[in-house]
Amino acid sequence: MQPRDENELGEMIASASAPLRIIGGGTRGVACDGEMLSTAAMRGISLYDPGALTIVAAAGTPLAEIETTLAAEGQRLPFEPMDHRGLLGTSGTPTIGGVVAANISGPRRIQSGACRDSLIGVRFVDGRGDALKNGGRVMKNVTGYDLVKLMAGAHGTLGVLSEVAFKVLPDVExxxxxxxxxxxxxxxxxxxxxxxxxxxxxxxxxxxxxxxxxxxxxxxxxxxxxxxxxxxxxxxxxxxxxxxxxxxxxxxxxDVAALHNKQGDIWRISVKPSDAPQLVAGLGAIQVSYDWGGGLIWALMPQGADLRARMNDVRGHATLLRGVGLARFQPEAGPLAAISAGLRAQFDPRGILNAGLMD
Structure with a gap:
């Protein structure tokens, strides 16, 4: 399924009788059960005000189109989103909605913050098929939730993004x-x-x-x-x-080019920088690369190796981006898992949006 606008998106979700696998451009290897629903046809920049440093675009708009439009005015997205295709061996076209759904941020995060820190507004359709809006430029506003921050990094489990708005910055000389x-x-x-x-x-x-x-x-x-x-x-x-x-x-x-075209599993680890060397020393990794001053580790591991079991007492968060047999996301502690389940029940009561992806 590939809706052309928010109305079609709402109708498709409302009429769905089975789980849906939500993707943007299909570049980040999202794997879960369900009929594919892609936002790639919902595209276009609806507002760009260089003077106000603001851009608004449909979720399926290619990231390259956003970056080209901004560059023509000497501006940029502050958070330097990466392209996963070389690392994961995927194809497709990265979309701005996918960037938000996964809260993608590159090396400049240490200075400018994550994707969610530049995001000022979202529109999305929840698991009932209802359209919601929060933040800048309200259709239906949800009191009590900061949905702008909540949707960034939710990986499509709370709703399907239809439009996003960003604060941008001047480019560097x-x-x-x-x-x-x-x-x-x-x-x-x-x-x-x-x-x-x-x-x-x-x-x-x-x-x-x-x-x-x-x-x-x-x-x-x-x-x-x-x-x-x-x-x-x-x-x-x-x-x-x-x-x-x-x-x-x-x-x-x-884009972690050092690990492109390498055999093995790809892990992304967030950790306190001072703990990073000790953690890496005990992983048995084939190759690693550090970013964010050591707070982000990219690790190439032997296939099937349970990296989380090798973290010992080092506190951190490990995501399996490429590999099979293990959960993609770090299991949440009991209280946090209860909060996450409550949010999913609120926004997707039928449990049809990327079901099981973050469990």
């Missing part, structure tokens, strides 16, 4: 990357923490193999000054070089 070589994981995390605690406005902090990379963005003179000061600040970690024009490096880090 230039960037530079301070690179340290040969640090082990513990020293790399220490260097990234030092940089992120500095006044030099680091917008990317990643460790990929033998490289530790720290991005500075802004006006050219400011970037040059801050990059040099950061280089001096990190002198105890070794001789650092400053690279210019590193856009492709950060695109590759954003």
């Amino acid at each position: 230039t960037s530079a990357t301070v690179v340290l070589h040969g640090l082990d994981d513990e020293r790399a995390v220490a260097a990234m923490s030092r940089a992120l605690g500095s006044p030099y406005e680091v917008s990317g902090a990643a460790h990929d193999g033998n490289r530790t990379l720290l991005r500075i963005e802004g006006f050219a003179a400011s970037v040059a000054y801050r990059a040099k000061r950061l280089q001096d600040l990190l002198a105890e970690f070794g001789e650092a070089e400053i690279l210019q024009d590193t856009t492709q490096i950060w695109h590759d880090l954003r």
Whole structure:
């Protein structure tokens, strides 16, 4: 099923007698039972006000269309959403609704926040087929819930997005990357923490193999000054070089290109940065890549390995993005699981939207 607008979407959900598998462009490997319902035909930018730094688009609008439109006015989405296709071996076209549903955020999250932090409004259809709206630009408003934040990361289990609204930012004039070589994981995390605690406005902090990379963005003179000061600040970690024009490096880090076309399971782990080296040391991973100053770990694991069982006492959240035999999402603790179940019962009382995906 592929509705063309919100009315058709509501009718399809209201008349459904069995579970529905909700997808956008089909790029993130959502796997659950049910008839496929895609929002890909619901597309188009309905409002863009560069002066107000606001854009509103239908959920099926390709992410590339959003980014191209913003770039023409020297603007961007603040949270730098990644493209999962190379990592997961999927095809299709990433959509802005899919970005919101999964709360996708790239390296710039450490500075600009997650997708949900730039999201100012949503329209969606719940499991009854009713259209709801919350946030900016109300059809039916639901008092007591911050639905804008709630829908970001709900993976289509509470409702099917039809429209999203964002606050955007001016694009950066230039960037530079301070690179340290040969640090082990513990020293790399220490260097990234030092940089992120500095006044030099680091917008990317990643460790990929033998490289530790720290991005500075802004006006050219400011970037040059801050990059040099950061280089001096990190002198105890070794001789650092400053690279210019590193856009492709950060695109590759954003999309975890180091793990593309590799055999094994792909895990995404959120953890306190200071715990990351200890966690990785006990995983038995084939290869890892760090982002968000060590707070995000991408791990390539042997097929079928239960990474969660190897986390021991390290507190964190592990998601299986590519692999079989284990739950995709980290099981929730009892009180949190009860809250989640209550929300699903409220918004999807028949349990038909991506049923079982987040259980």
